Amino acid sequence: MSATTWLNSKLNLLRNAAPASEAPQVQDRSTRERLDATLRHNKEALSPRSLRRTLTLLQAVVDPRVSEVEGGRRAKALAEWYAGAAENERHDLWLLISEQFGPDATKVRAARDDYDAALGTADEGTAEIRLRRALVSPRTRLLQRFAAYPGGMRFLVDLRAELLPNLKSNKRLLALDAELENLFSTWFDVAFLELRTISWDSPASLIEKLIKYEAVHDIRSWADLKNRLDSDRRCYGFFHPSLPNEPLIFVEVALLNEMADNIMPLLDEGAAPEDLQKSSVAIFYSISNTQGGLRGVSFGDSLIKRVVETLRAEFPKLKTFATLSPIPGLRSWLTKNLEDILTQLNDKELSALGREISFEPPTATHVLAAIEQPVVLAALSAKSPLRLFLTRCAAHYLGRGKQGDQMLDPVARFHLGNGARIERINWFADPSSKGIKQSHGLMVNYLYDLKRIDKHRQLLAKGQAPASSEVEGFYFS
Template sequence: MNTSTWIGRNMSKLLPEPKPGSKPAVSSVEGSSHAIEKGVSASAGATPGVRSTRERLSATLRRQEEALSPRVLRRTLEELKAIVDARVSEVEGGRRAQGVALWYASATEAQRRDMWLLMSEQFVADAQNVRQAQAQFAAAVGTPDEAAAEVQYRRATVSPRRRLLQRFSVFDGGIRFLVDLRAEMLPYLKTDRRLQALDVEMEYMFSTWFDVGFLDLRRISWDSPASLIEKLIKYEAVHDIRSWADVKNRLDADRRCYGFFHPRLPDEPLIFVEVAFTTAIADSITPLLDEAAAPADPARSSTAIFYSISNTQPGLKGVSFGDSLIKRVVETLRTEFPRLKVFATLSPMPGFRNWLSRHADRLLQLTPMKARDELARSLGAQALTAQAVLAALESVPALEPKSPLRHWLLQCGAQYLGREMADGKPLDAVARFHLGNGARVERLNWAADPSAKGIRQSCGLMVNYLYDLGRLDRHRTQLAQGKIPVSSATAALFF
């Protein structure tokens, strides 16, 4: 019997017996989110009277709401500490970590949360060593000993938690285990602040392990393994793939799809982008997804449209590689098709309608009086109110080009994308991604996404972000100064 099997078997013996009729834990993010919706407590840290792991470790009896008894909690902590024992090798530490991972796979959701808390609260840097190293560094500033003191200070602030995560990454499947663990933990962060230390540590480690220098750019085509194409269907987050004919259309010879892959997750795209070739910037998603449309000739096309970009791993939240993906794809496309000159997106505005519902009163106040009168007449309203405007949104696909409501919604869309910011960043999540990469808001497109999802999220509006390769740095600088880069056509729509 190997070490990992022994640890997993012995820790399993310490688990409390499941109650009759109880179900095993769900290991996916969907499962954990479902549990929250069903009322499973995710707020141990925020609930008055709940004991900390330190208190539970020194206790004798378990309280009713606690998953692991003090005895099992102490044994679990011992197993975690054994993983980072300085006397064992990386390989042996990895074997021990695998044993804990085996126990984790059969643990209930509440038991898993107890392990997260142990990892977060019990593997911290020694406070006394940190204070001492900090004082020595402060005293050494400006002296020949400054560099050495800084090194000591940096070492003192590194928590044993980091070494614990490193040991989990050693065994085959260890990185997959950690990514899934964080994905499962993320829904609980807002309600249990005690988990934040573990989350931040994991984000830091993942940013190192998933640095773009370690990622491979691979084209995904119809000739790719069926298992990979199935994951493409599963992870598509922008425009749902309806059938095998749909996915074949997106992967055909006149299209391109690229993804970033990590050597330790060779069959899992971390992020992928779908590209269509056109002769002009696309203003509607319908022809791009039309399976019966005549294929384009990429060699004769002037424009590459990025119409879908999907992150696939919730556990890698905060790890940014989208910027590098687009750069690499642009370089690859320019090499293969020298006639391509324009690189743009056709992007959703997922938060627009909710934002509009919350700020309709303010937006009407920004609207000039003449335009408000025209809008009121078009709605047949005695008095123009936010309620009257919002009630009319259900019929937006049928609005005529000269409709005052249509023009007003385009103005609101421009305001949302080009003026609204939070904490110095664009309010819209998709806008944050593309504008942060150096693109600019190029054009708003009416009825560009007539699907039920498109109407529900953005009244059917979509936006083109233009990647002007000669101005990416300028646009980033502009954004850093608090001004969103937009085209003159978009600026003309501002109130």
């Protein structure tokens, strides 16, 4: 019997097994215990017998005696079974890969002991090599063979996207997730990525991906999309050879003559294009990751750098590179912390705020009620105590809000980590339902000052968020 015939016979046994429940369950027993058992528990998808068959198929994929081509063929056959498997059957496959293909613990202990003994001696380098080799798990080899066949990379990225929501409920899967993230960080390194311009003349299948994956400002229609790809706009994406027609991340850019302080003009389908001869500002107004399975693999830093270089080459007059960004965590942070924030105001500030909301002294409940009215917020003048208070809250949240060493706001964490600084808080800059829900309509400009990016990173490493003097002036003491 040929290897292919044998593989297909084993897969047919799995396909013909009794159907399992669709809902995945947290497993009480490890796969080691289940493989040694006779009967399955009701909550388990695959019986011990089917689990052993699946393990045999996985071992056949990683068998060192077969070629890369044959290993890839076997992996593809398993992936085809996976496509038709029930959700909890897939869950069992993840558990097998996670628990049954780890490093050899005995070899790791021996190599670690040798390394510890060799520290400071001439044998240290050799001992380190042995330790590194011992830590390479059969799981790595297995996943490499899945990646080897055409379509295999797509399969692994989708598998991880499906796996991620299950990590909190089942820590047995953490090893598989860590292995995938580590491999993806190598396979999707920026050195292997291609920066492409996406325009209205790009293939329709690619343009449709922008609609599908846009994560910041929903694309409402084809006219909306055409506006974002007009003559005064640019859109760039990173692509990988294994996913040639799928942008991994893309950024939308508006070319203007001043820093944008409101998203609506940028999304206005009827607005006339800007005069590119007068454009001196590039505004990054939307950055969207497209592959949930690549979470933890960083593209944004390199994307912005490459886009800035590309734009400067095409438009030498561009001097300012900035974002117009959402503040996605502001509203929830404010709701939780408003009572404490009010204690930061002096008597004069409290009195002015109280008079405006018609309740003195102002309480967290009454302030929250006041800012829950978008129509009222939109009409507030620049001197309004309520507007000033909410602007100060946004600045403080972005520049001082932390959890441990990390900035609280995910968008701030991204841009500040890339060397930008918090430049300006923009009042009611996104009146959409999403903007109201996230941040009461406020947005922020992050400025990429190309001469100070390294300095900003150094400040952030010391625990200080880089910010303009205007923003710092809003902080509560």
